[in-house]
Amino acid sequence: MKPAESSFADRLLGRVRPSGLLSLSAPLLAIVFAGVITSIILLVSGDPPLETLGVMADYGTQPRSMVLILNSATTYYLAAIAVAIGFRMNLFNIGVDGQYRLAALIAAAVGGAVALPAPLHIALIIFVAMLVGAGWASIAGLLKVKRGVSEVISTIMLNAIATALGAWLLHKDRLAVEVAGSNNIGTRPIPESGQVPGMAIIPGTETKVFGLIVLAVVVGVVYHVLLNRTRFGFDLRATGRSESAAVASGVNVKKMVLIAMVLSGAAAGLIGMPQLLGASHSYGLDFPTGLGFTGIAIALLGRNHPVGIAFGALLWAFLDTSSSILQIEEIAPEIVQIMQGTIVLSVIIAYELVHRYQIAAGQRRVSKELAGGTPPRVEGASA
Amino acid sequence: MAIRTEEAVISTSTPAVELKGITKRFPGVVANRDIALAVQQGHVHAIVGENGAGKSTLMKILYGMQRPDEGEIRVNGAAVSFRSPSDAITAGIGMVHQHFMLADNLTVLENVVLGSEPRKGGIAIDFGSARKRIRQISDTYGLGVDPDAMVEDLGVGARQRVEILKVLYRGARILILDEPTAVLVPQEVDELFGNLRELVREGLTIIFISHKLDEVLSVADAITVIRRGTTVASVNPKDVTARQLAELMVGSELPSPETRESTVTDVVALSVRNLSVHSPDERCIVDGVTFGIRKGEVLGIAGVEGNGQAELVEAIMGMRPAEGEIRLGEEDISAWSTLRRREAGIGYIPEDRHRHGLLLEAPLWENRILGHQTRRPNVKGPWIDRAGARKDTQRIVEQYDVRTPGIDVDAAALSGGNQQKLIVGREMSGDPVFLIASHPTRGVDVGAQAAIWDHLRAARAAGLAVLLISADLDELIGLSDTLKVILRGRIVADVDPQNVTPEQLGSAMTGAGEAA
Numbered sequence: 001m002k003p004a005e006s007s008f009a010d011r012l013l014g015r016v017r018p019s020g021l022l023s024l025s026a027p028l029l030a031i032v033f034a035g036v037i038t039s040i041i042l043l044v045s046g047d048p049p050l051e052t053l054g055v056m057a058d059y060g061t062q063p064r065s066m067v068l069i070l071n072s073a074t075t076y077y078l079a080a081i082a083v084a085i086g087f088r089m090n091l092f093n094i095g096v097d098g099q100y101r102l103a104a105l106i107a108a109a110v111g112g113a114v115a116l117p118a119p120l121h122i123a124l125i126i127f128v129a130m131l132v133g134a135g136w137a138s139i140a141g142l143l144k145v146k147r148g149v150s151e152v153i154s155t156i157m158l159n160a161i162a163t164a165l166g167a168w169l170l171h172k173d174r175l176a177v178e179v180a181g182s183n184n185i186g187t188r189p190i191p192e193s194g195q196v197p198g199m200a201i202i203p204g205t206e207t208k209v210f211g212l213i214v215l216a217v218v219v220g221v222v223y224h225v226l227l228n229r230t231r232f233g234f235d236l237r238a239t240g241r242s243e244s245a246a247v248a249s250g251v252n253v254k255k256m257v258l259i260a261m262v263l264s265g266a267a268a269g270l271i272g273m274p275q276l277l278g279a280s281h282s283y284g285l286d287f288p289t290g291l292g293f294t295g296i297a298i299a300l301l302g303r304n305h306p307v308g309i310a311f312g313a314l315l316w317a318f319l320d321t322s323s324s325i326l327q328i329e330e331i332a333p334e335i336v337q338i339m340q341g342t343i344v345l346s347v348i349i350a351y352e353l354v355h356r357y358q359i360a361a362g363q364r365r366v367s368k369e370l371a372g373g374t375p376p377r378v379e380g381a382s383a
Numbered sequence: 384m385a386i387r388t389e390e391a392v393i394s395t396s397t398p399a400v401e402l403k404g405i406t407k408r409f410p411g412v413v414a415n416r417d418i419a420l421a422v423q424q425g426h427v428h429a430i431v432g433e434n435g436a437g438k439s440t441l442m443k444i445l446y447g448m449q450r451p452d453e454g455e456i457r458v459n460g461a462a463v464s465f466r467s468p469s470d471a472i473t474a475g476i477g478m479v480h481q482h483f484m485l486a487d488n489l490t491v492l493e494n495v496v497l498g499s500e501p502r503k504g505g506i507a508i509d510f511g512s513a514r515k516r517i518r519q520i521s522d523t524y525g526l527g528v529d530p531d532a533m534v535e536d537l538g539v540g541a542r543q544r545v546e547i548l549k550v551l552y553r554g555a556r557i558l559i560l561d562e563p564t565a566v567l568v569p570q571e572v573d574e575l576f577g578n579l580r581e582l583v584r585e586g587l588t589i590i591f592i593s594h595k596l597d598e599v600l601s602v603a604d605a606i607t608v609i610r611r612g613t614t615v616a617s618v619n620p621k622d623v624t625a626r627q628l629a630e631l632m633v634g635s636e637l638p639s640p641e642t643r644e645s646t647v648t649d650v651v652a653l654s655v656r657n658l659s660v661h662s663p664d665e666r667c668i669v670d671g672v673t674f675g676i677r678k679g680e681v682l683g684i685a686g687v688e689g690n691g692q693a694e695l696v697e698a699i700m701g702m703r704p705a706e707g708e709i710r711l712g713e714e715d716i717s718a719w720s721t722l723r724r725r726e727a728g729i730g731y732i733p734e735d736r737h738r739h740g741l742l743l744e745a746p747l748w749e750n751r752i753l754g755h756q757t758r759r760p761n762v763k764g765p766w767i768d769r770a771g772a773r774k775d776t777q778r779i780v781e782q783y784d785v786r787t788p789g790i791d792v793d794a795a796a797l798s799g800g801n802q803q804k805l806i807v808g809r810e811m812s813g814d815p816v817f818l819i820a821s822h823p824t825r826g827v828d829v830g831a832q833a834a835i836w837d838h839l840r841a842a843r844a845a846g847l848a849v850l851l852i853s854a855d856l857d858e859l860i861g862l863s864d865t866l867k868v869i870l871r872g873r874i875v876a877d878v879d880p881q882n883v884t885p886e887q888l889g890s891a892m893t894g895a896g897e898a899a
Contacts (some may be wrong), residue, residue, distance in 0.1 A: 171597065229769075231762050234752060239744045247702055248739035249754035250722030 079295025095155025098162030112188030137265020182264025186284025286371025477555025652848030683863030800831030
């Protein structure tokens with residue numbers, strides 16, 4: 001057998017790193033590739049590629065746009081981290097979407113129902129959100145550990161159940177009240193003691209950056225430290241790299257599956273918090289959905305690395321935000337979705353190409369070294 | 384014994400398959416070296432060798448799944464170069480895999496045509512003509528396959544015949560069967576051999592890979608033995624005994640790894656009583672095994688692979704549920720987790736270092752932590768102690784002569800021997816009281832082998848109790864203080880390693896002769 005065999009999934013999820021200069025060539029290749037494809041599509045649809053990108057860049061660098069980008073990126077970052085925790089040990093938590101929606105709804109209801117001093121009130125809401133997210137994710141974890149149900153299937157189904165449960169809870173007989181001045185309904189607004197004020201850190205605009213951008217930074221640091229510096233993180237990464245070796249080394253894989261799922265769910269619970277505590281103060285029918293799936297794309301884009309994910313989230317948010325200018329310029333804003341898809345695919349393809357090149361080059365080198373000079377040392381094909 | 388060397392195989396007709404000087408290298412390992420093989424048309428040609436000897440790589444090369452670095456492949460006299468299995472199929476070579484590749488919820492017919500569907504009018508599948516062809520092939524070779532049966536309703540033997548038929552349907556005249564009897568019960572084996580004889584009578588050629596010697600002797604027309612990646616002999620089954628074949632497979636010309644004076648004490652380090660392991664389908668894989676290992680003693684377990692050795696080791700490590708009692712020193716550890724057993728001082732050199740011993744895509748210092756992730760110098764409380772682990776990895780690299788450019792390279796970059804030295808060094812760290820060494824020198828070069836033997840001997844002298852599992856009879860006889868033979872999950876003989884020859888041990892392993 002090839003000693004250096006790694007599965008496509010390993011490379012897809014960034015558990016195999018290209019080394020040296022090649023690690024830089026992959027993202028460069030991806031950017032060039034995505035640029036070419038997007039340009040072709042723009043040309044086909046009759047828009048000049050360079051000017052379109054120029055318009056987007058102009059709009060994206062205006063102060064107000066920058067705040068919007070940071071705010072979206074904060075949410076995307078949390079979503080991608082939630083997904084990445086599972087990815088690092090081969091767990092595909094597709095249920096981040098349902099986890100964060102249910103968590104935001106119940107945390108909003110709890111936040112609107114109690115009155116506490118400011119820091120405690122905020123902490124309570126965030127704690128409830130993490131608890132609900134973790135609890136919902138643990139269902140999939142328990143099913144996998146106890147019954148061997150694939151977490152992909154169970155989390156997708158739990159998403160559907162979360163949607164139904166959310167719709168049932170968000171009713172005037174239960175958690176919802178009518179929102180004044182509209183026909184929307186939502187949870188009782190969270191009083192001021194439970195709100196996180198925005199920060200006016202970008203000069204030249206009144207729009208404020210979510211205060212909870214700090215939370216995203218903290219989560220990123222905790223993610224990095226937990227995975228790379230602790231025994232728990234070592235066990236988690238070992239399980240992701242080789243389950244059989246982890247078992248032989250004494251890791252209780254079932255326990256790890258459950259814990260990783262719970263952590264992923266707890267992180268998912270945080271996704272709705274910047275929006276809830278920083279802007280809407282209530283969970284209504286208009287609360288953003290689908291962030292869990294965006295998180296999957298960004299985790300892939302950032303290759304599960306905390307800094308990579310930050311770049312991925314910013315890029316994604318930039319594209320989302322600048323799409324609104326395209327409509328004004330009479331360019332189809334859907335072009336942005338095509339770009340996003342192309343970028344994710346390009347990154348995956350680029351890393352795969354670089355990896356294959358590396359394997360082939362390594363084998364050629366070894367063959368050459370062994371063929372020349374001293375007679376080859378005889379070795380069996382170790383299984 | 385009448386063993387012709389490979390050069391002496393002379394034939395008047397053109398061989399169906401001829402391999403010359405095939406060499407295949409993977410980073411760190413030479414999987415095949417200078418392979419020479421000639422398979423006569425209309426023969427059942429067996430290729431035998433220990434696990435890891437390079438049989439699978441060779442067959443992958445012949446089937447186009449791997450490309451050789453050097454050498455020549457000739458099919459019916461014409462030189463070929465396969466880029467993929469479809470090239471091999473075009474040349475008339477088909478492979479029946481050990482693990483069936485059939486869709487349970489489809490019929491035999493659908494499974495057979497899958498991937499090479501006959502077309503009718505461009506779009507529709509021509510099931511009628513396919514059914515007719517399947518019946519015809521089935522009748523010609525006496526396979527007894529019903530094209531309209533659901534695969535999920537078929538037994539293992541019938542499924543295997545469907546796999547064979549699938550290959551024949553694609554026009555193969557040369558069949559490679561990879562360990563076809565591994566999944567069969569004895570009656571099914573007899574049936575399969577009947578089918579194989581039918582196939583060769585019709586002019587087909589069969590390459591049969593196995594390490595079950597009695598089966599090989601009963602069915603093969605010619606046998607080639609592979610050891611350590613190269614063909615060591617081609618023999619006529621009429622002229623050899625199972626014992627002679629076993630010797631050829633494991634080799635007995637290497638210098639014996641002699642251990643000098645006994646270091647055995649009378650303190651029992653590990654004892655196992657009535658240990659049994661059952662497979663999920665309730666078969667008894669390890670059957671009431673009892674033994675004790677004292678400090679400073681090496682207990683060797685000899686046996687043909689697949690007789691319960693791997694399961695016995697996994698049961699002692701707590702990786703596999705088992706009944707019976709395991710004691711480490713005074714303590715009953717039967718209910719302990721793998722982690723707790725390791726913390727209590729059990730070291731483990733696994734049989735398959737890539738699956739169980741290493742994180743191939745992690746640097747060496749992270750591999751140093753593996754299996755010792757709760758102990759110093761690797762951790763401080765819940766934190767990984769990077770500096771401590773790195774320093775100790777450096778110590779292992781120096782002390783155990785691990786040839787590596789540094790401790791930050793991935794384990795996959797090292798050769799098999801150096802990977803194994805790293806594992807040995809790691810498992811000797813943290814003062815183990817008992818060490819399981821499962822095929823400790825498999826797939827490593829001769830130099831690393833001698834070094835690993837030295838380390839085991841030194842540890843034994845320092846009072847370590849060692850359970851040694853090996854397929855290398857010289858290694859077993861040379862290192863062990865006590866030798867037991869395992870057959871079908873039972874300890875069937877106790878052997879004195881001082882007065883036993885590899886031949887005697889070999890026959891005890893196959894249950895053929897009396898133990899010395």
